[in-house]
Amino acid sequence: MRSIRAAATGAVTLSFALAAAACGGGSSTGGGSNDSPKTLTYWASNQGAGLEVDKQVLQPELDKFERQTGIKVNLEVVPWSDLLNRILTATTSGQGPDVLNIGNTWSASLQATGALLPWDARNFGAIGGKDRFVGSALGSTGAQGEDPAAVPLYSMAYALYYNKKMFADAGIARPPATWDELIADGRKISAKGKQALGAEGSNLAENIHHVFVFGKQHGADFFTAEGRPDFTSDGVVAAVKQYVDLMAKDKVIPPGNAEYAQNQSVSDFAKGRTAMLLWQSASANLKSQGMSEDQYGIAPVPVQSGTPGTGTNVDSMVAGINLAVFKNTHNLDGATQFVKFMTSDAEQKILNTAYSSIPPVKSAQSDAAFNTTANAVLKDTLARSAAALPQVADESQFETTVGTAVKELFADAAAGRPVTTESVKAKLLKAQQQMPAK
Amino acid sequence: MPSTSYAPRSPMAPPRSFLWSRRIFLTLLTGFVLVPVYVMVSSSLKPLADVSGKFRWLPSGLTIRPYIDIWSTVPLAKYFVNSLIVAGSATVCSVGIAVFAAYAVSRYDFRGKRVFTVTVLSTQMFPGILFLLPLFLLYVNIGNATGLALFGSRGGLILTYLTFSLPFSIWMLIGYFDSVPRDLDEAALVDGCGPLGALIRIVVPAAIPGIVAVAVYAFMTAWGEVLFASVMTNDTTRTLAVGLQGYSTLNDVYWNQIMAASLVVSVPVVAGFLLLQRYLVTGLTAGAVK
């Protein structure tokens, strides 16, 4: 009898001790140290055709870094499906990499956790100064008025990719510059029995990128200046409706695309099943799928007026990858050195060429590799007509709730149910109500 | 595979209606089971352009290319080894621990027995998502305090999975052990075996079919788990359950490679399963204690 009580007491004590230990989760809140100066752990995002491709691209560069500094970098390419979860659990526990790639739209959300090293003037000084980077890319590194949470690494922008032969067959002379033209061209292509425009109706991030740009074109923002969600303004509703109507009303997006979530639309385009695609820096993707560069053309994404620019003529989000340093790093100096290395002109040229992205570093952009027609369009877009997604702490929730709303609207459109201003507004209202209360 | 022969259930031949119902039902069921398997096999032999196009029952051209490419698209061999180690160790440990616990519950009366069994049973209801993050924190903190690398290592995953299958294993084994007549352990005790000797020499052999069933269950639990593996593994310890997702890349979904890789990794498991299943059935009859 006594032994049971003792055992029970022991068990309870043990559990409390363990619970208490866990409650201190991530309490190693220090601002990083230099305990292990000879190694770094680096989480790279999946930029190439597969995880192995990324390793082949990055490993030689990391070896170069090791030769220069004597610091060994342990690379792990984390699939997109796991990256955010891994970062979250690392944040919660304090056990994470030293340096990591983040999707640039996550910057403000991750900044709010306090897990990433702020890039103040001193830290920027160590990598050559803030001025080395393109302004638009810096616009997507964290909330305004705060030190950036990360440094731009690769920049990407949306463009209209079109199949030259299919355009010629349908008698279209030049790529559409306005949405009306795009719809008209789409009808001509459909008349030839082909699919006009590809989209990823079930991919939340893609949905967000597009409706954000449509929002800009309607002069509407998803967040107020104070950072409160504002999803049901007339402009936002019209923007979301215009995007979904490309399938529902204008019939240029085939209904089957409503269930796409794994970049099937890119593969459809590469295989000549659809004539147009709105995508970010797709060249490397298309090439690896066997579509050569002379088969397709690249043009700016249409805007209502026909001339991309600022304000309501924005035609792309600032897409890209940022490089961040985890605050709990055990090799702060090494991590900074590594960021400096990765953002150096030479590395920027190599890496951005490999991934068909645009360097966010001004001095690297002038390289001939980034002046091809394809890259010129992307570069111009980034420089002149791209806007950063809202830099608010709730960005991640916004992607989920509004992205899901658009997904559901696409499902309605695909099933032939009407998509009306009211139904769009209702979905967006529901999304807004699911945002965290302030 | 020859079927084990034992006497039919009833001495009379089953009526015609039963035979027909059997034929129809089993044919339909076989179709239901086989269609996806056929799709896997046929798709794994098609070129990518074929699998990402309209479905066709018969492949227009056959290629073994996917079976070569799977090894380079993702480090499949490494994931496979990881999965085998993790699932294998979790199974062995889970069964071992469950045998002891079930024996205690089956053969002894002690205080707290009911509390123990009810608690163990109730853990089956825990939604995984509720303790994913806490468990992760716990592992990290134990790691920080003791230097044991639980998080990110195979060890942590083994520990997690073995505990996942433990409750049901204990629960099932209690039933099996209860059905082994106590006279047998008594005899062993009289012969001078200790209680553990009786367990290992008498009870365990008599309950082999149950133990095999439990082992199969424990293995499959660890083999297929996605949620914890996605958070608790890294590059070097990633298991198949998450690793297979690598075939759906930023570029394209390599359907033919997904199917090929799924088949390659499933064949050994299915084979092992079938071997055990025969054994399990013969064990059920031969191991019977009358």
Next chain:
Amino acid sequence: MTTTTASAGTGERTVPESSPGAARGPRRTGRTRRIGLPYLLLLPALVLELLVHLVPMAIGIVMSFKELTQFYIRDWSTAPWSGFGNYRISVDFNAPVGDALLHSFLVTVGFTLLSVGLCWLIGTVAAIHMQDTFRGRGLLRALFLVPYALPVYAAVITWVFMFQHDNGLVNHVLHDQLHLTDEPSFWLIGNNSFVALLVVSVWKGWPFAFLIVMAALQNIPRELYEAAALDGAGLWQQLRRITLPSLRSVNQVLVLVLFLWTFNDFNTPYVLFGRAAPEAADLISVHIYQASFVTWNFGAGSAMSVLLLLFLLVVTGVYLLGTSRGRKTADA
């Protein structure tokens, strides 16, 4: 009658005959009892359960009372207590969060009942049909275990492949070959996704029921059937009077674990639909996952999990009480 049947049987049962843990009076082995030994035998299991299940769950319950959003996850001891705030939001069914949770809960209940029912039915019917020897029985039995032996991801992704709108087998058969539908249907989005989820779940789940019932059928002594046959009982009567009653104790546990596993299953819906499931197939496990990991509100996610846990505890308790009592009266 059934109890004697089972325990006079050949000694193999898949599951205990009454609710687990019911200590039934002193046993003859009592004299071999040593105080310490049983605890020693239980110790490893106990420690592991504490480490992996109980302590984390306790932490999870603590979390559910905290405002654990992205601002606090880095050091969650600093997160403010929110009392029952997370719970209030979760059960406020007039507000969108609670409404969505309720919807997801109802979908899950419906899905689980259907899935478990079908798995059990198919598994049992198949096992009964395969009780007698016939040519090819071994092969079929092996074949039927394949869905259970495939890794979840491999199995489910194959179904995703088959359910595709444009290129999938299902639409090819239903629309192109059988012309049952005017338009190809969507299976992975919209309302049909519920059917898709159910089909996949049953395809993967029924072999387990089959395996367990098959093993239990082996233990029914042949003499019973022979005696019944001599009495002139037909096949149907033998099924009703011998087979089904003998399966009752196995069924009690089988149905319960199938229910719990299906209810909490995360792998299937997650692989099938990704992190944002369609409304019609928004199972609660993915819903809670989304609440915690995708919207970064671990407090709310934990509160929802605790509610779910309470529900399952109640259901299981009522189920065990109900079925045990039912059996006792039947046995008497």
